Amino acid sequence: xxxxxxxxxxxxxxxxxxxxxxxxxxxxxxxxxxxxxxxxxxxxxxxxxxxxxxxxxxxxxxxxxxxxxxxxxxxxxxxxxxxxxxxxxxxxxxxxxxxxxxxxxxxxxxxxxxxxxxxxxxxxxxxxxxxxxxxxxxxxxxxxxxxxxxxxxxxxxxxxxxxxxxxxxxxxxxxxxxxxxxxxxxxxxxxxxxxxxxxxxxxxxxxxxxxxxxxxxxxxxxxxxxxxxxxxxxxxxxxxxxxxxxxxxxxxxxxxxxxxxxxxxxxxx
Amino acid sequence: xxxxxxxxxxxxxxxxxxxxxxxxxxxxxxxxxxxxxxxxxxxxxxxxxxxxxxxxxxxxxxxxxxxxxxxxxxxxxxxxxxxxxxxxxxxxxxxxxxxxxxxxxxxxxxxxxxxxxxxxxxxxxxxxxxxxxxxxxxxxxxxxxxxxxxxxxxxxxxxxxxxxxxxxxxxxxxxxxxxxxxxxxxxxxxxxxxxxxxxxxxxxxxxxxxxxxxxxxxxxxxxxxxxxxxxxxxxxxxxxxxxxxxxxxxxxxxxxxxxxxxxxxxxxxxxxxxxxxxxxxxxxxxxxxxxxxxxxxxxxxxxxxxxxxxxxxxxxxxxxxxxxxxxxxxxxxxxxxxxxxxxxxxxxxxxxxxxxxxxxxxxxxxxxxxxxxxxxxxxxxxxxxxxxxxxxxxxxxxxxxxxxxxxxxxxxxxxxxxxxxxxxx
Ligand SMILES: Cc1ncc(C[n+]2csc(CCOP(=O)(O)OP(=O)(O)O)c2C)c(N)n1
Ligand code: SF4
Ligand SMILES: [Mg+2]
Numbered sequence: 001x002x003x004x005x006x007x008x009x010x011x012x013x014x015x016x017x018x019x020x021x022x023x024x025x026x027x028x029x030x031x032x033x034x035x036x037x038x039x040x041x042x043x044x045x046x047x048x049x050x051x052x053x054x055x056x057x058x059x060x061x062x063x064x065x066x067x068x069x070x071x072x073x074x075x076x077x078x079x080x081x082x083x084x085x086x087x088x089x090x091x092x093x094x095x096x097x098x099x100x101x102x103x104x105x106x107x108x109x110x111x112x113x114x115x116x117x118x119x120x121x122x123x124x125x126x127x128x129x130x131x132x133x134x135x136x137x138x139x140x141x142x143x144x145x146x147x148x149x150x151x152x153x154x155x156x157x158x159x160x161x162x163x164x165x166x167x168x169x170x171x172x173x174x175x176x177x178x179x180x181x182x183x184x185x186x187x188x189x190x191x192x193x194x195x196x197x198x199x200x201x202x203x204x205x206x207x208x209x210x211x212x213x214x215x216x217x218x219x220x221x222x223x224x225x226x227x228x229x230x231x232x233x234x235x236x237x238x239x240x241x242x243x244x245x246x247x248x249x250x251x252x253x254x255x256x257x258x259x260x261x262x263x264x265x266x267x268x269x
Numbered sequence: 270x271x272x273x274x275x276x277x278x279x280x281x282x283x284x285x286x287x288x289x290x291x292x293x294x295x296x297x298x299x300x301x302x303x304x305x306x307x308x309x310x311x312x313x314x315x316x317x318x319x320x321x322x323x324x325x326x327x328x329x330x331x332x333x334x335x336x337x338x339x340x341x342x343x344x345x346x347x348x349x350x351x352x353x354x355x356x357x358x359x360x361x362x363x364x365x366x367x368x369x370x371x372x373x374x375x376x377x378x379x380x381x382x383x384x385x386x387x388x389x390x391x392x393x394x395x396x397x398x399x400x401x402x403x404x405x406x407x408x409x410x411x412x413x414x415x416x417x418x419x420x421x422x423x424x425x426x427x428x429x430x431x432x433x434x435x436x437x438x439x440x441x442x443x444x445x446x447x448x449x450x451x452x453x454x455x456x457x458x459x460x461x462x463x464x465x466x467x468x469x470x471x472x473x474x475x476x477x478x479x480x481x482x483x484x485x486x487x488x489x490x491x492x493x494x495x496x497x498x499x500x501x502x503x504x505x506x507x508x509x510x511x512x513x514x515x516x517x518x519x520x521x522x523x524x525x526x527x528x529x530x531x532x533x534x535x536x537x538x539x540x541x542x543x544x545x546x547x548x549x550x551x552x553x554x555x556x557x558x559x560x561x562x563x564x565x566x567x568x569x570x571x572x573x574x575x576x577x578x579x580x581x582x583x584x585x586x587x588x589x590x591x592x593x594x595x596x597x598x599x600x601x602x603x604x605x606x607x608x609x610x611x612x613x614x615x616x617x618x619x620x621x622x623x624x625x626x627x628x629x630x631x632x633x634x635x636x637x638x639x640x641x642x643x644x645x646x647x648x649x650x651x652x653x654x655x656x657x658x659x660x661x662x663x664x665x666x667x668x669x670x671x672x673x674x675x676x677x678x679x680x681x682x683x684x685x686x687x688x689x690x691x692x693x694x
Binding site: 053054055056057059060066069073074075076077078079080083086087088089090091092093094095098099115116118119123 | 306307309333335337338339341342343345346347348349350351352353355357371372375379479480481482483484487488489490491492493
């Protein structure tokens with residue numbers, strides 16, 4: 001059957017999903033279903049939307065995200081395990097006009113690098129931190145992290161984490177939120193499209209806080225490690241919903257707002 | 270105290286002033302005058318004045334000073350700042366340098382320039398706060414993990430320390446490497462009237478530094494490479510760089526070596542003692558001179574080997590149980606006997622003590638020479654001479670002329686007075 005009417009000019013298509021410019025097209029080395037990839041994408045989207053790509057100097061951690069520089073098209077420096085906040089401080093102080101982003105895992109931030117994260121926050125460094133809490137040392141084969149839940153089995157807590165032996169999980173973002181230098185602290189997750197959207201908004205706010213110059217900003221993201229947890233990707237997301245979120249409540253923990261006192265940050269900045 | 274720029278004269282880019290200054294302060298000011306953009310540190314004796322000087326001066330000049338929460342943090346702040354191409358200095362004393370080891374290794378691997386000052390104190394462990402040279406191995410043989418080398422500069426006076434600070438920044442930036450300045454508590458704490466020859470090395474274009482990927486592809490400053498082929502290639506490139514440094518950057522100074530039968534080999538504060546010992550030894554008829562390495566790595570091994578071939582013996586003096594002496598023996602390769610005298614834990618040998626050791630060494634060497642003459646020939650006449658024994662091969666005419674060492678008397682302060690007077694004698 002032929003159509004008599006001439007073809008109508010198509011309405012200009014509305015782009016709702018595309019490759020963010022700051023995300024490289026290389027495929028990642030992450031395990032299938034791993035949350036690191038989703039989080040990279042969110043960072044690429046936010047920095048792109050804020051036009052921060054060309055100004056950013058980013059700090060990669062030691063952990064599964066050590067190759068972040070292969071996936072995010074930004075200037076990057078590799079920090080030793082746990083020292084990203086110190087490395088970022090050094091950059092911040094000599095490059096007052098750049099945007100400084102750091103990415104850390106929970107072993108990196110809440111175990112070996114505890115002192116550095118606390119003091120970067122205490123100094124109110126104008127740095128935006130992305131803190132990926134998957135409750136485990138993914139890279140080294142799934143050992144217990146300070147964030148591992150009580151009872152959770154890992155390769156170094158084979159019968160489940162026991163408080164008498166290994167203490168309690170640390171809610172370090174709440175601890176950091178106590179510090180006047182912390183202008184913004186929030187916890188999100190990536191278990192479904194709605195939580196991904198909320199987490200993206202948190203990342204955006206944490207970036208704006210740095211631009212406002214009011215202090216340190218951190219977004220903790222509850223993520224998964226299907227391989228380390230011995231679960232499928234879907235099971236791991238369900239596990240976050242059922243077990244992890246009750247131990248690590250979601251939401252904005254502190255946002256001191258635009259009127260927060262900007263700490264002096266040395267140098268010309 | 271302030272540096273008197275009013276009285277300084279400018280010559281060939283160097284700013285000169287003669288002032289009375291503590292070593293730690295002079296090193297700090299030399300770094301500032303060399304254009305240091307950022308300093309990161311953590312308090313520790315005997316280098317605290319260096320940090321304090323920076324704390325006051327750097328913000329005055331609109332530059333970066335951060336008192337870090339630990340030496341771990343300080344070195345990693347330096348890593349971050351250095352990765353942007355900034356001129357960065359870090360300082361500490363022995364225990365703090367141990368904490369910096371990992372960061373140093375990352376910076377060597379990632380080729381980030383930094384100047385690191387170790388004002389050594391006695392160890393091991395918390396040890397003491399008195400001067401020592403017991404971190405020679407740490408500085409020269411590798412602080413952190415991995416196959417890498419860093420240039421190590423050892424000043425023997427405050428004036429020389431001032432010169433070497435500017436030189437250290439040059440080396441760090443020319444070769445994209447950490448550079449050590451290895452001082453000790455005496456040099457850090459003593460006050461000397463010093464000729465401050467300030468110099469600001471020229472800046473290079475840093476086509477590797479992180480500034481934000483604006484209109485160019487992103488840059489990555491890193492040490493990781495999981496592909497063995499790639500990491501080996503990176504290591505080979507690093508080694509080629511170290512070889513170039515070893516070829517081009519050796520520095521040493523000599524004194525009264527032309528007619529010497531014996532040489533004392535010493536660096537830093539031990540060389541100050543040795544200088545006096547040489548003078549006293551000479552007055553007692555011992556033909557002795559001083560060979561003073563200024564670069565501990567690269568070690569002046571060829572120069573020392575040539576010298577050894579014409580000596581009856583070498584005495585190494587250190588404020589340690591004997592660390593540099595191993596490099597001396599490697600360089601000398603049996604060309605002459607090598608003896609060692611050292612004090613530890615903050616003790617400093619007196620010049621007379623050194624002369625005594627030298628006298629008994631001289632007697633021993635004499636006896637050995639007589640005994641040697643009586644030794645029967647080896648039964649196997651086909652025995653190969655030990656490899657590398659270059660007795661016959663040494664070209665005496667090629668012997669490098671010695672640099673004169675300017676004597677400078679330390680001005681003594683506080684509780685160090687008596688011991689320092691010994692050094693000065
Ligand atoms: C000083 C030092 N200690 C230990 C390691 C080994 N290591 C590499 S990654 C890692 C744990 C990473 O865990 P996390 O930060 O939670 O990141 P994830 O891999 O889970 O994303 C450890 C212990 C190291 N590289 N350096
Ligand atoms: S080990 Fe875990 S955190 Fe690491 S890539 Fe695999 S799933 Fe992700
Ligand atoms: Mg983890």
